Amino acid sequence: MATPAKAPGRPSKANGKGAWVGRRLKRKEDPRLIRGISHYTDDFKLAGMVYCAFARSPHAHADIKSINTDAAKGTPGVIGVFTAQDTTSIGPVPCAIQMPGLKVPRHPVLAEGRVRYVGEPVAVVVAEDLYVARDAAEKVEVEYEPLPVVTDMEKALSNDTAYVHDEFKSNQAFTHTLKNGNLEAAFKKADKVVKQRMINQRLCPLAMEPRAVIAEYLPGENRLTVWSSTQIPHLLKTQISLLVGLPETSVRVIAPEVGGGFGSKLNVYSEEGVVPWLSMKVGRPVKWNEGRRENFMATIHGRDTINDVELALKKDGTILGMRSRVLADMGAYHQLLTPLIPQLTALMHAGCYKIPAIQIDIIGVFTNKMSTDAYRGAGRPEATYNVERIMDIAARELEMDPAQFRLKNFPKSKEFPYTTITGLTYDSAKYQESLAKALKLSGYDSLRKRQKSARKNGKYYGIGVSTYVEICAIGPSAATPAGGWESATVRIEPTGKVTLLTGASPHGQGEETTFAQLIADELGLVPDDINVVHGDTAVVPYGLGTYGSRATAVGGSAAYMATQKLKAKMATLAAHLLESKPSDIVFGRRSLSTKSGKKKSLSFGDVVTAAYTAHKIPAGFEPGLEATHFFEPSNFTFPFGAHIASVEVDAETGEVKIDKYVAVDDCGNVINPMLVAGQIHGGLAQGIGQAMWEELIYNEDGQLVTGTLMDYTMPKAHFFPEFVLDHTVTPSPVNPMGVKGVGEAGTIASTPCMVNAVCDALSPLGIRHIDMPLKPERVWRAIRQAESAPPKAESEESPKKQSKKGTAGRRRP
Amino acid sequence: MTRNVAITVNGTERRASVEPRLLLVHFLRENAGLTGTHIGCETSLCGACTVLMDGRAVKSCTVLAVQADGRQVTTVEGLASGDQLHPIQEGFWEEHGLQCGFCTPGMIMCSHDLLGHNSNPSDGEIREALNGNICRCTGYQNIVAAVKNAARKMSKPIAARAGAR
Numbered sequence: 001m002a003t004p005a006k007a008p009g010r011p012s013k014a015n016g017k018g019a020w021v022g023r024r025l026k027r028k029e030d031p032r033l034i035r036g037i038s039h040y041t042d043d044f045k046l047a048g049m050v051y052c053a054f055a056r057s058p059h060a061h062a063d064i065k066s067i068n069t070d071a072a073k074g075t076p077g078v079i080g081v082f083t084a085q086d087t088t089s090i091g092p093v094p095c096a097i098q099m100p101g102l103k104v105p106r107h108p109v110l111a112e113g114r115v116r117y118v119g120e121p122v123a124v125v126v127a128e129d130l131y132v133a134r135d136a137a138e139k140v141e142v143e144y145e146p147l148p149v150v151t152d153m154e155k156a157l158s159n160d161t162a163y164v165h166d167e168f169k170s171n172q173a174f175t176h177t178l179k180n181g182n183l184e185a186a187f188k189k190a191d192k193v194v195k196q197r198m199i200n201q202r203l204c205p206l207a208m209e210p211r212a213v214i215a216e217y218l219p220g221e222n223r224l225t226v227w228s229s230t231q232i233p234h235l236l237k238t239q240i241s242l243l244v245g246l247p248e249t250s251v252r253v254i255a256p257e258v259g260g261g262f263g264s265k266l267n268v269y270s271e272e273g274v275v276p277w278l279s280m281k282v283g284r285p286v287k288w289n290e291g292r293r294e295n296f297m298a299t300i301h302g303r304d305t306i307n308d309v310e311l312a313l314k315k316d317g318t319i320l321g322m323r324s325r326v327l328a329d330m331g332a333y334h335q336l337l338t339p340l341i342p343q344l345t346a347l348m349h350a351g352c353y354k355i356p357a358i359q360i361d362i363i364g365v366f367t368n369k370m371s372t373d374a375y376r377g378a379g380r381p382e383a384t385y386n387v388e389r390i391m392d393i394a395a396r397e398l399e400m401d402p403a404q405f406r407l408k409n410f411p412k413s414k415e416f417p418y419t420t421i422t423g424l425t426y427d428s429a430k431y432q433e434s435l436a437k438a439l440k441l442s443g444y445d446s447l448r449k450r451q452k453s454a455r456k457n458g459k460y461y462g463i464g465v466s467t468y469v470e471i472c473a474i475g476p477s478a479a480t481p482a483g484g485w486e487s488a489t490v491r492i493e494p495t496g497k498v499t500l501l502t503g504a505s506p507h508g509q510g511e512e513t514t515f516a517q518l519i520a521d522e523l524g525l526v527p528d529d530i531n532v533v534h535g536d537t538a539v540v541p542y543g544l545g546t547y548g549s550r551a552t553a554v555g556g557s558a559a560y561m562a563t564q565k566l567k568a569k570m571a572t573l574a575a576h577l578l579e580s581k582p583s584d585i586v587f588g589r590r591s592l593s594t595k596s597g598k599k600k601s602l603s604f605g606d607v608v609t610a611a612y613t614a615h616k617i618p619a620g621f622e623p624g625l626e627a628t629h630f631f632e633p634s635n636f637t638f639p640f641g642a643h644i645a646s647v648e649v650d651a652e653t654g655e656v657k658i659d660k661y662v663a664v665d666d667c668g669n670v671i672n673p674m675l676v677a678g679q680i681h682g683g684l685a686q687g688i689g690q691a692m693w694e695e696l697i698y699n700e701d702g703q704l705v706t707g708t709l710m711d712y713t714m715p716k717a718h719f720f721p722e723f724v725l726d727h728t729v730t731p732s733p734v735n736p737m738g739v740k741g742v743g744e745a746g747t748i749a750s751t752p753c754m755v756n757a758v759c760d761a762l763s764p765l766g767i768r769h770i771d772m773p774l775k776p777e778r779v780w781r782a783i784r785q786a787e788s789a790p791p792k793a794e795s796e797e798s799p800k801k802q803s804k805k806g807t808a809g810r811r812r813p
Numbered sequence: 814m815t816r817n818v819a820i821t822v823n824g825t826e827r828r829a830s831v832e833p834r835l836l837l838v839h840f841l842r843e844n845a846g847l848t849g850t851h852i853g854c855e856t857s858l859c860g861a862c863t864v865l866m867d868g869r870a871v872k873s874c875t876v877l878a879v880q881a882d883g884r885q886v887t888t889v890e891g892l893a894s895g896d897q898l899h900p901i902q903e904g905f906w907e908e909h910g911l912q913c914g915f916c917t918p919g920m921i922m923c924s925h926d927l928l929g930h931n932s933n934p935s936d937g938e939i940r941e942a943l944n945g946n947i948c949r950c951t952g953y954q955n956i957v958a959a960v961k962n963a964a965r966k967m968s969k970p971i972a973a974r975a976g977a978r
Contacts, residue, residue, distance in 0.1 A: 033914030035849070036850070036918045042842075042852065043848035209853070210853070259916075292859070677909075678912060678950075709854055
């Protein structure tokens with residue numbers, strides 16, 4: 001059925017608020033989690049279960065000359081040791097992306113003759129005991145012949161390079177250009193062109209629960225059950241069936257409690273092919289737990305792009321055009337969505353601005369590193385960083401206030417739905433209102449006064465502004481590789497309790513609570529009446545999972561629509577019993593009543609009983625109360641907001657102290673404000689983490705030098721101030737609940753906000769940009785460099801107006 | 814080679830013959846069957862495995878089971894009494910101090926240690942006390958709120974707390 005433009009059946013509930021929707025309700029999932037009695041994958045122990053461990057490559061690029069597994073096999077307790085020779089029947093690790101000219105290398109589950117990144121699995125050991133499996137994995141002797149290593153993207157594209165995959169005779173995985181408007185004319189008539197090169201560094205998603213897989217194969221029943229810490233149980237089920245060659249009807253995937261994903265579990269990994277195969281091979285249930293070191297090396301990474309961004313402007317601050325070149329590091333192989341991520345970067349390159357002409361060239365590059373893929377934000381943080389940094393640099397060069405500069409270039413709220421130069425249709429927004437609110441909440445004017453007086457006292461105080469729009473509720477099926485809908489089955493049980501089976505697969509977001517709030521309102525029940533079931537492919541109809549801030553907007557809409565079908569059915573039955581018309585029936589608290597004439601009522605339970613006993617039903621009425629809906633969204637949603645940070649930089653040490661962080665976000669209607677705030681907080685910590693501390697570094701030998709929690713600066717509690725949040729509410733017209741999605745917003749907006757703040761603080765020194773992360777060392781070096789030599793201005797006056805060049809001389813505050 | 818150990822876990826003595834290298838966290842999860850204590854790094858850096866040993870917070874991934882021989886160990890499963898949640902558990906629930914829940918047992922046990930010697934910690938003291946425990950979901954803000962919530966509850970006499978429910 002067509003997507004309703006407005007919320008059907010709930011016009012009386014303004015702003016999506018009902019008895020439960022809009023309330024700060026404690027989560028239903030928490031009691032089991034805070035008692036420690038819930039079950040993550042590693043918490044299951046099956047009868048006869050054995051353990052496996054992988055031997056992984058210590059080299060970034062090498063030929064495998066020989067593998068000797070004798071010592072490993074001879075270890076007491078070892079059941080088997082397997083290498084690529086044994087696993088030829090397992091299909092390759094899948095990549096779901098198809099695009100013209102995309103090079104897709106074969107990606108075997110265990111390395112075949114050559115390794116291409118540190119951590120690539122080479123052999124797997126199965127043993128009676130976890131410790132024995134790990135001991136024996138260390139005894140697998142592999143003779144390697146090292147090959148030249150490709151780590152630097154620009155060098156990888158030059159003539160002077162080795163190839164990650166010889167068969168392509170190039171390290172270029174794909175190129176993609178998004179182009180619209182007359183860019184040449186825009187740059188020709190510009191009064192000012194600003195340029196900046198920016199590195200978006202590689203990050204580790206770092207879900208607290210590392211990956212884990214258990215597989216149990218029962219040959220008699222030809223049934224394979226796989227427990228995996230995944231965001232996509234159904235897609236994984238399909239892929240496992242293809243990997244191990246079982247009919248899909250024989251495969252069941254269970255995503256039990258999942259300890260965070262952030263995109264890193266939106267994937268299909270080697271181990272998810274090997275562990276099921278092992279259980280079929282050895283005839284026992286097999287468990288694999290990823291260690292944290294393995295998680296750093298062999299679970300997907302995020303970001304890793306090199307960006308050259310140019311903006312053409314009129315002197316009054318009007319944007320005329322934008323040009324970007326983005327090199328995106330794929331790593332050695334494509335994981336499920338690897339080449340898709342930079343395309344989202346291209347799509348979102350217009351940000352929340354009116355840009356008449358644009359060109360974005362994306363080049364995907366193979367290197368001898370772990371694959372990149374979706375990490376919280378997935379392409380949008382990279383776009384937003386480019387856009388928000390270049391806007392800030394432009395405002396500075398034009399000597400305009402960064403907030404005023406942005407206000408000047410926003411589309412007005414009456415212009416929505418707004419079609420961007422990149423071809424997207426933004427659903428609804430009030431950018432001006434959002435920024436105005438953030439300015440007020442942060443006390444922007446007084447922050448500027450404070451900055452002025454700080455500068456008089458030789459201190460470096462900076463204010464960062466970032467306004468963002470993101471793309472969520474992924475998404476309309478036509479725009480996604482595997483469909484963008486979501487499923488829901490609502491079943492009202494004979495006792496009047498309700499089961500919701502959702503294809504969304506939450507892993508911390510709290511949909512067991514929010515979906516219960518939603519359905520409780522629709523049926524006149526309380527959330528405790530509703531049990532939300534997810535993450536089991538044998539129980540839940542096919543669904544696509546939780547990623548891309550889609551669970552509520554798409555999965556919640558499916559639940560809403562399925563509930564509408566049941567309401568219509570119950571109204572028909574109640575009308576029959578009350579000798580009225582279905583259109584005359586209204587839902588009250590645990591009751592259905594006629595609204596006209598003499599009020600007649602039935603309890604909710606009576607109608608449910610009548611549907612199941614089927615003693616007195618209208619002709620043609622189908623007994624039972626169960627409905628399924630596959631919701632297909634008509635568009636993405638586009639949440640937005642404005643963030644403001646203020647920082648103080650210690651010029652002697654390079655340390656940055658975050659003084660204040662204010663976030664005003666708009667995710668449309670809100671089902672549970674407490675959970676929305678939680679999503680923002682977590683997103684901010686990750687986005688600020690990228691700006692300030694986090695970085696995966698491969699050295700020139702392709703060794704991951706920040707591959708432990710000692711070396712990778714994972715933000716801790718004392719790194720942050722208390723965040724100050726507020727929101728505006730602009731309902732989305734593209735789904736019946738008017739929701740937009742909030743899972744990634746904090747991550748997207750906060751990274752440029754922090755860098756803008758630090759660069760604002762250091763602008764009196766002529767520093768216009770420092771690449772992330774802004775660790776004290778890097779800030780200190782930038783300050784020392786600025787003090788010793790005035791940096792070159794990277795912007796140019798256009799030929800049309802050659803005036804005094806560069807404003808970035810050395811100036812002490 | 815194995816060693817006999819007797820470790821009192823949540824008030825119940827557990828005897829086992831273990832490898833000397835067996836980690837306490839594996840003893841708790843595999844021998845005692847208590848899987849509320851999670852393994853997030855095995856290098857004492859993430860804090861997910863935090864438990865109390867003789868009342869003080871330790872990271873059970875870097876304590877050997879043999880070192881816990883004869884000691885009292887409390888895990889997250891040992892905090893509630895029947896249906897009655899511990900005030901720290903209540904605090905985490907009421908303040909939305911958890912999302913995926915994986916770090917939560919460690920956060921709760923570490924907070925227990927803090928509140929044992931500082932009944933009214935400031936925000937800064939809470940953030941410092943939790944610096945050995947990492948969380949990727951919450952941005953820590955609601956964890957701080959949860960610990961303060963618990964501190965308020967725990968500073969009230971038990972009768973008043975029960976009456977308030």
